[in-house]
Amino acid sequence: MPKYMTKQRKAFLEFLSEHSDEQLSVKQIAVALEDRNISLSAVYRNLSALEEDGKIRRVSKSGSREVYYQYIGDEHCRDCLHLSCEKCGKTFHMGVSGAETLIKNVALAENFAVDKSNTVLYGICKACQKK
Amino acid sequence: MPKYMTKQRKAFLEFLSEHSDEQLSVKQIAVALEDRNISLSAVYRNLSALEEDGKIRRVSKSGSREVYYQYIGDEHCRDCLHLSCEKCGKTFHMGVSGAETLIKNVALAENFAVDKSNTVLYGICKACQKK
DNA sequence: CTAGTTGCAAAGAGTTTGCATGGCG
DNA sequence: CGCCATGCAAACTCTTTGCAACTAG
Numbered sequence: 496m497p498k499y500m501t502k503q504r505k506a507f508l509e510f511l512s513e514h515s516d517e518q519l520s521v522k523q524i525a526v527a528l529e530d531r532n533i534s535l536s537a538v539y540r541n542l543s544a545l546e547e548d549g550k551i552r553r554v555s556k557s558g559s560r561e562v563y564y565q566y567i568g569d570e571h572c573r574d575c576l577h578l579s580c581e582k583c584g585k586t587f588h589m590g591v592s593g594a595e596t597l598i599k600n601v602a603l604a605e606n607f608a609v610d611k612s613n614t615v616l617y618g619i620c621k622a623c624q625k626k
Numbered sequence: 627m628p629k630y631m632t633k634q635r636k637a638f639l640e641f642l643s644e645h646s647d648e649q650l651s652v653k654q655i656a657v658a659l660e661d662r663n664i665s666l667s668a669v670y671r672n673l674s675a676l677e678e679d680g681k682i683r684r685v686s687k688s689g690s691r692e693v694y695y696q697y698i699g700d701e702h703c704r705d706c707l708h709l710s711c712e713k714c715g716k717t718f719h720m721g722v723s724g725a726e727t728l729i730k731n732v733a734l735a736e737n738f739a740v741d742k743s744n745t746v747l748y749g750i751c752k753a754c755q756k757k
Numbered sequence: 758c759t760a761g762t763t764g765c766a767a768a769g770a771g772t773t774t775g776c777a778t779g780g781c782g
Numbered sequence: 783c784g785c786c787a788t789g790c791a792a793a794c795t796c797t798t799t800g801c802a803a804c805t806a807g
Contacts, residue, residue, distance in 0.1 A: 499761055499806050521796080534764050539797060541762095555686035560772090562691070562796095578738045593735040597728060604724040606752035607709045613748040621737035630781045630786055652771080665789045670772065672787095691797090693771095 497544055506531040507541050511551060511566040516585050518554055518563040554579070554615055576611055580620035587620060628675055637662040638672050642682060642697040647717050649685055649694040649710065685710070685746055707742055711751035718751060 497504060510527055511519070525538045542564060545551045551564050565586065575588040576597065589597070598609045628635060641658055642650070656669045673695060676682045683698050696717065706719040707728065720728070729740045 497761085501762060501806070503763070532764095536765080536798080537763055543798095553686075553691075555684075560684075560693070578732070578736060578740075580738075581741060581744070587736060587738060589732070589736055589738075593731075597731055600724075600728055600731070601709070601720070601747065601749075605709060605718060605720055606755075607711075607718060607720075607747070607749050608751075608755055609709075609747050609749040610712060613712070614746075616732065616738070616740050616747075617744040618732075618738050618740040620739075624737075624739055628787085632781070632787060634788070663789095667773080667790080668788055674773095 497541075497548070503531070503533045503537055504541060506533060507538070508545075508550075511545075511564070515566040518565045518579065518584060518586065520561050520563055522561075524564065552612075574611070577615045578620070579615050579617050580623055581617055582619055582623040582626075585620065586615075589616075628672075628679070634662070634664045634668055635672060637664060638669070639676075639681075642676075642695075646697040649696045649715060649717065651692050651694050653692075655695065683743075705742070708746045709751070710746050710748050711754055712748055713750055713754040713757075716751065717746075720747075 506528060521538065521542070525535050528538060542551070546553055550567065552567050554563050554565055574591050576594040578587040578589055594611065598611065601607050601609050637659060652669065652673070656666050659669060673682070677684055681698065682695050685694050685696055705722050707725040709718040709720055725742065729742065732738055732740050
């Protein structure tokens, strides 16, 4: 949707893609970007535009009432299921073959067509399980 | 957490459990209950109390920025994965055996321990697929 | 030059809180 | 009777919007 690449928008996209394995709150994003002279309203407007555009995804975390955003810019991510760790907050990708198997299982068992792009599985990742 | 069963709280729980296969917005709940003389603040307070208490779950829907709540009062639901239809908004339960298999697959493939109670798979249900 | 984008401030929506009143147990 | 829950209104926080100024193409 964005037409012009302003310096604000550039900084915005840079920041999000550098943190593409994290789920960021609006506040985190705003604070990180105010050094770069991006106003709060620009943050909100860019979030909306990029979400419509499919470049980022809005997600909700377990405990929190806050809204979080995550970068999904590259095509790769669109074919993955996402696993979100409830302890460290990082996101893991479940590759195409694994995801397809899982989705087929649900389809068979329940006659339900899972929407990959919108589904996030929550749990505890390998690293955090060890702690 | 609730100590007294007031008539408001009774109506509140009745309404939610009658609609346990739907995800309800705060607004829907508030409108439905204002006939029964429940103020907006009582709705909010009860939502918080019951969420802490594990009787309801807060979920987020695909397109919307709104917060939704769903009744999960009975023990049965705690052992299920939930499938939420993006068209009709209804929730389907994926029984224990199917859910366990699915969760084991994820654990094997990605070393990730899925948190059943917090995971909702989004997609299109059988009935809506036919339309 | 022109239309999209930004910043600011004000408006709006959603949620929480303080306090006096009322009702459950 | 004591304490919790409620209702109301005010306070807060988060998000959106109008408008003038700016800037990428």
